Amino acid sequence: MNTVVAELWPYLVLLLVGFLPNEMWRALGLVLARGLNEDSEVVVWSRAVATAILAGVIAKLILFSSGSLAAIPLPVRVGAAVCGFLAFLTVKRSVFVGVAVGEAALLLGGFLFAH
């Protein structure tokens, strides 16, 4: 019995912590679909909060990395992210170019300055 619980526990966490808190907004949209428009102040504020939280996750993944990425020194990770972002801004705001240049910088830096 305990092994069944141990195996299903991560899926229960997924439903409670991942599925429900996310899905409730879709359900709410379905119920309240009339009467709100994209320019209403609540919608504008919620977009700012969602953008900020995404930015927080980006910073967290780059600065406080886990796994194999943590073995690449912090200055290399930050420098590579800056390179990628500058490339994105300069070359037609292309996400692909940003990712490709950032990755190239990271791998080069990681190769040269690995722990």
Place this chain on the structure above:
Amino acid sequence: MSTSAPDAYASSSAAFFGGMASSLTSVFFPVMIGTFVGIGALAHGFGFSFWWLATSTVVVWAGPAQVILMSALGSGGGMIDAAVAVSLSGVRLFPMVVALLPLFRGRGTRARDLLLPSHFTSVTTWVESQRLLPQLPHELRIAFFNGLSCGYMATGLVAGSIGFYLAASLPPLLAGGLLFVTPLAFLCTAARGARQMLDRLALVLGLGFEPVLTYYHVGLDLVWTGLGAGTLAYAVHRLRQVAA
């Protein structure tokens, strides 16, 4: 832009497969692959199982929420912290569903026909459907949208598996590079979507808030980053509106 305007389809199933085909030829297809290869690698890095990753793609169906969930749970944060952070990132789905549903409503649309489309609503499917659905007759739109979404979801599942197994088998440096795809792709995508000063400010403030909070070990760091940086950006936006 290789997506052709969808012609009127003969039946609902033709519209479904037409939607699926359009997802595979869209400009978002390579972005989707890159994002989910990164998510698959992250899942492996944080120690989640392959089937957990696949299930999360199907039931959560929002890249940022999946990454937030994994990083909040994987870095030892509590369940409440993770749930609140996921929920705050999911708020943006609400106005999207609100904006999308009027496109589906026609004569004879049943409420239960809208359940699946509302679950499929995500940034990518939303942007694509705003562009493609108005060209279709009302009665084919739900089938087309479901096909489009299934195409993207299948892409996410396959790319996620590839990322998961690559992260497990690549040498450490390359595996580290794979974990770097998600933050890079999100950074560029968010900056590209940030057309107004408000969005740019929220992005910059969020990038600044999070390291400070994490450095000082403030609990619920993602939640406070979202509420603090987001509300501050909104306040500045309002003040400028009033001043103008």
